[in-house]
Amino acid sequence: MDDKSPMLELRGVSHVYVGRKGASLAVDRMELAVGHGEFISLVGPSGCGKTTVLSLLAGLFPPAAGQVLLGGKPVTGPSAKVGYMLQQDCLLPWRTIRDNAGLGLDIAGRRAAAERNRVEMLLEEVGLAGTEGKYPGELSGGMRQRVALTRTLAPEPDVLLLDEPFSALDMHIKMQLEDLVQATLRKLGKTAVLVTHDLAEAAAMSDRVVVLGRNPGRIRKEIAVPEAIRRLAPTEARKHPSFQALFDALWVELNAGEREGGSHE
């Protein structure tokens, strides 16, 4: 880590959901720092506030207390510096692949030829050359999620927030995409936060895995991924001899968190 200040930071962040029935504490006094170019995963039982943390980082809503910092500055709303990838591809069915991939640029009013060329190049890089003029309905699920990746990368964000983007895909397509996403982010030097409930995915893709506990959502434990596994592509990492030990360590933590959380209800 050559940069001293973290790319993303949560400082004493709490978040409360308020509704008719009352107010519930979703995230409690969370402290988290993600370095430049680091890839971290958030795992935890349902209701641990994983997606809330991601939404806070994206600036979809402000935290009830504490600070969310991006590059040392408070996050005030969604920005082009942060890309977000959803579980569903959410492509606009009436736009071509090219126009879907360039949606973020259209919204930002970036219509220069150079920008357009970059979209074409990105599409080519994720293996979608030749589909530019097609419509989302003509593509398979895995291809559509590649378009969603391109749409996220096109505005050149510094940070990528990945909200279970592989969970709706078939196993082999999921693993292909894991490799593609990790390789692409590494090449471009992006910082990434992945939310997943797949422990193997978290272990295979990240530099560091953060295990969350629930009721209220908080950090239980951070587990660093050994350098030997970190270097490998996700499909290779899964075959590494020390991968199972890492997976088991995560498994133990997650189970402990689930039991604790359950007793609060």
Next chain:
Amino acid sequence: MSDDKACHPAGGDKEAASSEDNGGPHGGDDRAGWLKALHAAYRRRERSIGAAVLSVQLLLLAAFVLLWEAAGRLKWIDPLLFSYPTKIAAQLASSSADGTLWPHVGVTVAETAAGFVLGTLIGTALAALLWWFPFVSKVFDPYLVVFNSLPKVALGPIFIVAMGQGFLSILSVTLSMTVIVTTIGIYNRFRDSEPGLVKVVRLLGGTRLQLFRLVILPASFPVIISTLKVNVGLAWVGVIVGEFLVAKEGLGYLIIYGFQVFNFTLVLSTLVVIAATATLMYQGVALLEKKLVSGGREPS
């Protein structure tokens, strides 16, 4: 997050063509010929069903016309009240030959077209307003419900007093029938736009105007066009009723006039003209829909 689930799932591929068990290929080398034969058999089946449906339809129409003609001529029904097809045809032939029919058709078609086009445009604009200002939509919700359940034709006399006997009153009756129902239908579509698509635009930093232009409006386009089709029917009701009340020309006026002079052949022949013109208009809008909504859209 349940809101993401609204988008179509990232998994799933094209469905497989269902197989036909027609004995299978012979020898296995002529797969293309085998597929072609299966396709040809399928097309033949389709065509023969289509032909059967059309012939039954024509038969029913002919039987109805013949029965009506016989009933009228043989005095099973009162020909003064119910007329019969050849009399109606003669009436239509003479009124279209001497040119007395066409001005009435022209007036009514113009009023109806203005009614459904304006009704759809104004309804869509109001729906956009309600979507843009959630507070306004909350405030107006009960009023819309009341106004929608009101029989708007009852407002006719008020329009006549306020706007005089003529085009404006008829248009107002028509708009009162189309605008509210359009507003409610399209506003509901606006509001139910897929949360995932909305989230994507928000995450990319889109403004509310961009959200409307990029997602809400195009996603609702098929509904707007189908509302236009519904409004064709409503506009006809509005225009005919409006003409009953005030007009000195138009097809509704012809019906009232025929009724007053006890010429039911004129009334029925006008109904035939209305049926024909309304069908043509509806088909025209359906054709427009086909042209506008085609493209890369998935069949939904």
